Amino acid sequence: MDNKYEEIMEWASRRSIFYPSCEIYNGPAGFWNFGPYGETIRRKIIELWRKKFVQKENMLEIYGSQIMPDEVFKASGHLTSFNDPITQCIRCKNFYRADELIKKITGEDHPEATPIDELSKVIKRKNIRCPKCDSQLSNAKKYNLMVKTNIGVSNKECSLRPEACQTIFLDFNRMYKTMRITLPKGIAQVGRAFRNEISPRNSLFREIEFSQFEAEIFFNPKEINEIKNFEEIKDYKINLLRLDKKKIEKIKAKDLIKKEIVSGKLIAYYLARTQQLYEKYGIPLKKMRFREVSKNERPFYSKETWDFEVLTGLGWIEVIANNYRGEYDLKGHSEGSNKDLSVIENNEKFIPHIWEVSGGVDRTFYVVIDNAFKKEKVKKEKRIFLDLISELSPYDTAIFPLVNKDNLPEKSKEVAQMLKNAGFNILEDTKDSIGRRYRRLDECGLKYAITIDYDSIKNNDCTIRERNSMEQIRVKIKDLKEIFRKLIYQGIDFNKIKISSP
Ligand SMILES: [Zn+2]
Secondary structure (H helix, E strand, C coil): CCHHHHHHHHHHHHCCCEEECCHHHCCCCCCEEECHHHHHHHHHHHHHHHHHHHHCCCCEEECCCCEEEHHHHHHHCHHHHCEEEEEEECCCCCEEEHHHHHHHHHCCCCCCCCCHHHHHHHHHHCCCCCCCCCCCECCCEEEECCEEEEECCCCEEEEECCCCHHHHHHHHHHHHHHCCCCCCEEEEEEEEEECCCCCCECHHHECCEEEEEEEEEEECHHHCCCCCCHHHHCCCEEEEECCCCCCCEEEEHHHHHHCCCCCCHHHHHHHHHHHHHHHHCCCCHHHEEEEECCCCCCCCCCCEEEEEEEEECCEEEEEEEEEEEECHHHHHHHHHHCCCCCEEECCEEECCEEEEEEEEHHHHHHHHHHHHEEEEEECCEEEEEECCCHHHCCCCEEEEECCCCCCHHHHHHHHHHHHHHCCCCEEECCCCCHHHHHHHHHHCCCCEEEEECHHHHHHCEEEEEECCCCCEEEEEHHHHHHHHHHHHHCCCCHHHHHHHCC
16 A cells, blocks of 8 residues: 555544544445545635636536436436446355456456456456455356435335436536527536445545536537637647557647547547646646546447546546547437437537546545645654645635733734635634644645734734745734735735735
8 A cells, every 4th residue: 555645544534634424333435524624625626627617618517416216327328337347255255346356366457348257257267266265256247336225105216326417418408498508518517426336445536425526518529620719728738648658648739630639629628628627736747647548448438538647646546537428328318208309500400419527526636635745854843734726725824823822812813803804714723832733734735824923912913924835924914914815816926925025
């Protein structure tokens, strides 16, 4: 197990950033809760996606229910095709994911589309046995990943959605008619989804209940190359790991079209926008790539798939699935519901195609944390700090008195109230010594801390400390609102504020 992962898990638990759900009951694996700092950072990650991706591209954002009748998943193909191969120990009855167990023991890769009989043969041929008790394993069989439930007195068969996007497909026709859409158009959603994983693990990477932020771009397949804003990104370089290549290549968006690496401009455009979003999150370009996914490994509905991956202490982690779903979804739901989901544009009737940008919120949270998690030695002491971009800092600033006496707490409260009234999100902290408070704030990623000291009472001023540099500047209390407006809303650098303050 990677050291950094262990360190992050220890930190997450100690600061209640995220932790197992139903902890006091020893709840089942695969469910995670977020504490106050973690949840704020998570929410800000979503907010940045909304601003820089959804709103920037004029998408419509909707919000849908998580439980749906099984008719939906019959039409979507999930009831029959959304399976993992499993095998069971004949003696101790433990379950294993067949393809993963084979890989662990023999190193052989068997992609998702490998027939189930083939896996059974490999288990026999290679004499793969139960890792726990060394007994024989059963033939591989399909295990459906849907989380089932029943509703109402009639016990209607329902499932929890395995991907949030199904809501978007079902609502497309309504949106098209009532929101006066012209294609291409993106519809986005943040929401929960559920998969009955056999072996949930690595905390936020394989959960049973998880959050997704998704955008489904609906377009006329004949117009896949008619993208208005393509000029903006045509020279932007996208990191690709193609199937037949060993190294990451940096290829300009326009060259993806020229060399026919992707199916059209719309796809190159959204690959560029996706990579730009993660640059915005503070992830360095050298830690990102779009991995081309082979036909055998692609989800059953996809014609072209690029997994967007970020390099972490655990290796490359997929955070966004980019799928060309074609007409698969709207066609399936047209047949399943007996409703015509085609559109008419320019006298042409057709079923729109879909390009999907389906992101994992919790995975994005983890890769942002992994990248921001820093350690250094300060005067022989270990310091951990979370080098988050300002937009993800869980509070605009902390504020506290140097000591808890001599009117300093009162003064601190007064300044905090002034900043709160001006609309800032303030953390007040009076527990422990000032050194421990700074340590706590650094670890939770707060970018700024205001300290009220004895001089503050005399001179009506205070210090602002910046997290990464640990530098402090002294400013007038009356100027604080203006300074934080510059730091938080205008994104002006702390160093510039430093120079301009006397
Ligand atoms: Zn066993």
